[in-house]
Amino acid sequence: MSLALVPLFFHVVGCTASDPMVMLTILARSRAHMLPTYLAFLEALNYPKDRISVYIQTDHNQDNTPAMLSEWSDQARNHYHHITLNTTSNIAYTPSLGPSTWEEDRYLHLMKIRQNVLDEARARNMDYVFFVDTDNFITNPDTLRILVNRKVPIVAPMLIVKNRVSYSNYWAGMTPLGYYKSVPHYFTILKRTAKGIHKVPMVHSTLLIHLKSVNVDKLNYYPMGESYEGPIDDIIHFALQAGELGVDMYVDNEYFYGYLFMQDNYNTLAEEVTGFQEYLVDYIIPGIQKLRRSIHLADTRPQPDKLGFDEVYMISLARRPERRMRMLQLFDELRIDAKVFDAVDGKAMTQQYLDELGVKQLEGYEDPYLKRPLKFGEIGCFLSHYFIWEEVVGRNYDKVIVFEDDVRFRPNFRPDLETVMTEVGQHDPNWDLLYLGRKVLNSKREVWVPKTSRLVKPHYSYWTVGYALSNAGARKLLAQNPKGKMIAVDEYLPLMFDAHPNRKWSVEFHPRDIVAYSAAPLLIEPQFYIGQEGYISDTETSAVIDLDKTKAKEEIKVEL
Numbered sequence: 001m002s003l004a005l006v007p008l009f010f011h012v013v014g015c016t017a018s019d020p021m022v023m024l025t026i027l028a029r030s031r032a033h034m035l036p037t038y039l040a041f042l043e044a045l046n047y048p049k050d051r052i053s054v055y056i057q058t059d060h061n062q063d064n065t066p067a068m069l070s071e072w073s074d075q076a077r078n079h080y081h082h083i084t085l086n087t088t089s090n091i092a093y094t095p096s097l098g099p100s101t102w103e104e105d106r107y108l109h110l111m112k113i114r115q116n117v118l119d120e121a122r123a124r125n126m127d128y129v130f131f132v133d134t135d136n137f138i139t140n141p142d143t144l145r146i147l148v149n150r151k152v153p154i155v156a157p158m159l160i161v162k163n164r165v166s167y168s169n170y171w172a173g174m175t176p177l178g179y180y181k182s183v184p185h186y187f188t189i190l191k192r193t194a195k196g197i198h199k200v201p202m203v204h205s206t207l208l209i210h211l212k213s214v215n216v217d218k219l220n221y222y223p224m225g226e227s228y229e230g231p232i233d234d235i236i237h238f239a240l241q242a243g244e245l246g247v248d249m250y251v252d253n254e255y256f257y258g259y260l261f262m263q264d265n266y267n268t269l270a271e272e273v274t275g276f277q278e279y280l281v282d283y284i285i286p287g288i289q290k291l292r293r294s295i296h297l298a299d300t301r302p303q304p305d306k307l308g309f310d311e312v313y314m315i316s317l318a319r320r321p322e323r324r325m326r327m328l329q330l331f332d333e334l335r336i337d338a339k340v341f342d343a344v345d346g347k348a349m350t351q352q353y354l355d356e357l358g359v360k361q362l363e364g365y366e367d368p369y370l371k372r373p374l375k376f377g378e379i380g381c382f383l384s385h386y387f388i389w390e391e392v393v394g395r396n397y398d399k400v401i402v403f404e405d406d407v408r409f410r411p412n413f414r415p416d417l418e419t420v421m422t423e424v425g426q427h428d429p430n431w432d433l434l435y436l437g438r439k440v441l442n443s444k445r446e447v448w449v450p451k452t453s454r455l456v457k458p459h460y461s462y463w464t465v466g467y468a469l470s471n472a473g474a475r476k477l478l479a480q481n482p483k484g485k486m487i488a489v490d491e492y493l494p495l496m497f498d499a500h501p502n503r504k505w506s507v508e509f510h511p512r513d514i515v516a517y518s519a520a521p522l523l524i525e526p527q528f529y530i531g532q533e534g535y536i537s538d539t540e541t542s543a544v545i546d547l548d549k550t551k552a553k554e555e556i557k558v559e560l
Contacts, residue, residue: 019051020127020148021081022208025117026056027110031134032063033273034261036299037280038134039072040292041258047144049079055120057113059088062269068297075296084120104232111234114221121211129209136169136206139258144208147252153213154242155250156203157257158189162279166190169260170251171202171239178230178240189253197250201243204235205260215245266411274411277333281326304337307417309468310397312338315384316405317345323405326527334413338403341388346380354379362485362508374486382489385464386482392474403466406527407437413523416454420519421468423452432473433493433516436466437524449517458518459499462490466524473514480509 058065066087073085121129143157161167173181189198266272306312316324331338361374424431439462449455494500497516
C-alpha cells in the first residue's frame with residue numbers, strides 16, 4: 001500500500017547542546033475531537049522545545065484532522081527545532097467497521113509509518129524517539145524529562161485507563177509467539193505496590209526509545225523477517241524483536257503520568273466523539289481541575305446555545321461541587337448554555353420550612369418497593385423540580401429542558417434531540433412532557449407514535465434525570481397543588497399522564513391530563529446506576545419524614 005505522503009517542512013529554530021534531541025511523534029487518524037486537548041498537554045511538557053523535533057503523520061481521516069494539524073504546525077513552527085507534517089487525502093479504510101476496527105492492512109500501514117519515524121530520527125541523528133498516541137493524555141508536564149533521565153533503551157510512562165481498571169500501556173507477560181500472558185506482577189505494577197521502573201516484555205502507545213542504546217540501531221517496526229511467526233501487529237512485532245536483540249523495555253510507575261482513552265466499544269466515529277467527551281469530563285478533568293486546549297489552535301467551536309428552548313436547567317446541590325463542575329464541563333463540550341438551579345437540600349431541611357411551604361405527604365403514600373414514607377431528600381428533589389415549574393410559568397417560557405446533575409449523554413445527543421423535537425412538534429404541537437431519559441418499567445405497554453421514528457407513548461416510568469416541559473405542562477403540574485399531597489416526583493409525573501398503577505393515589509389528582517411522550521431510544525441516562533462504583537444517592541441517604549410529628553401538628557390545629 002502506498003503511503004502517498006505529502007511532506008511539509010517548517011522552520012528550524014536554534015538550539016543548545018545541553019539536552020538530548022527528541023523526535024516527538026504524532027500519528028493521528030480522525031482525531032479532531034481529541035487534538036485540542038492532546039496537543040495542549042504536549043505543549044505543556046517541561047522540556048526545551050528547541051531540543052524537540054516533531055514528526056506528524058495523518059491519513060485515512062473522516063474529519064478535519066489534517067486541517068487542524070496543518071494549523072497547529074504552522075502556528076507552532078517557531079517553537080520547535082523542526083516540524084515534519086505528512087498528510088494524505090481523507091479516504092477511510094474499506095471495509096471500515098468503525099473507528100476501533102483494525103484490519104491487517106491497517107496494521108501493516110501503521111508498521112510502515114512507525115518505521116518511517118525511526119528512519120527519519122536516525123537520519124537526523126536524534127537521541128530519542130517519543131511516541132505518544134493521540135488517545136494518550138500526558139498530564140504530568142515532567143514526563144519527558146523523567147523518562148530521558150532513566151537512561152534505559154525503551155521506557156513507557158504507565159498510563160491509567162479510568163473506565164477499565166485492569167488495563168494500561170504495558171504487558172507484564174508475553175508468550176514466545178507474542179500473545180498476552182497474565183501474570184501476577186502486572187497488578188503489582190498497575191496498583192503501584194512497588195514504584196519505580198519495571199522490566200517488562202511489552203510497552204506500547206506512549207514510549208521513549210533511546211536510539212543510541214546498544215542494538216537499538218537494529219530494531220525496526222518494518223519489514224518483518226522471514227522467520228517471524230507472530231501476529232501482524234506493530235507493537236507485538238516490535239516487542240518480540242526487542243527481546244531477540246536483548247533490548248530491554250521498562251514501564252515507569254513512580255509518578256502519575258496521565259490517561260489512556262479506550263475506544264474499542266464504539267461502532268461509529270460519532271459514538272467515539274461522545275464517549276471521549278464523557279471520558280474527558282468524568283476522568284481527565286477531575287485530575288487536572290481545569291481543561292486545557294492547545295494555544296496553537298483556534299477555538300472554532302460554535303457558541304453555546306439553549307438547544308432551541310427558552311431555558312436549559314441543571315438541578316444541582318451546592319454541596320456537590322464535583323458533580324456541578326462535571327456537568328458544566330460537559331455542557332461546555334456539547335456547547336449547551338445551561339442555567340444552574342440550586343437544588344433544595346433535603347439534609348438541610350427543617351419541619352418549619354416544610355410547614356411554611358405547606359408540604360404534606362399524600363395520605364397513604366409509601367414507597368412502592370421499600371414500603372416507607374417520603375425521605376427528606378425526595379422532598380427536596382420534588383421541590384427543586386416544583387420551583388422550576390413555577391419559574392417556567394412565572395417567566396412565561398414556551399418550553400424548557402430540565403436536567404439533573406448525574407446525566408450521561410448518548411452519542412449524537414444534539415442532532416437526535418433536534419429530530420425528536422421536530423417529530424413531537426409535527427405530531428402533537430400541544431405536547432406537555434417529553435422524557436429524554438427515564439427508567440422504563442413496562443415496555444410492553446408502550447406504543448410507538450404513528451409516523452414517527454423516535455417517539456413512544458410512555459407508560460409507568462421512573463427517574464427525572466432529564467425531560468422537556470412546555471408551559472402548559474408546567475401549569476398542569478402546578479394546578480394540582482402537589483406540595484399539599486406530595487409523592488416522589490418520579491411517581492408524580494406518570495400519575496399525571498394517568499399511567500400510574502396505584503389508583504388510590506391517582507384519584508387524589510384530577511384531571512390527569514398531561515400529554516406525555518418519550519424519546520426512543522432515550523437520549524440520556526444516569527451517570528451511574530445503583531451498585532456501580534461512584535453511585536451516590538442524596539435521596540436514599542436522607543432521613544425519613546416523621547409522620548407522627550406531622551399528624552400531631554394537624555391535631556393541634558384542629559383543636560384550636
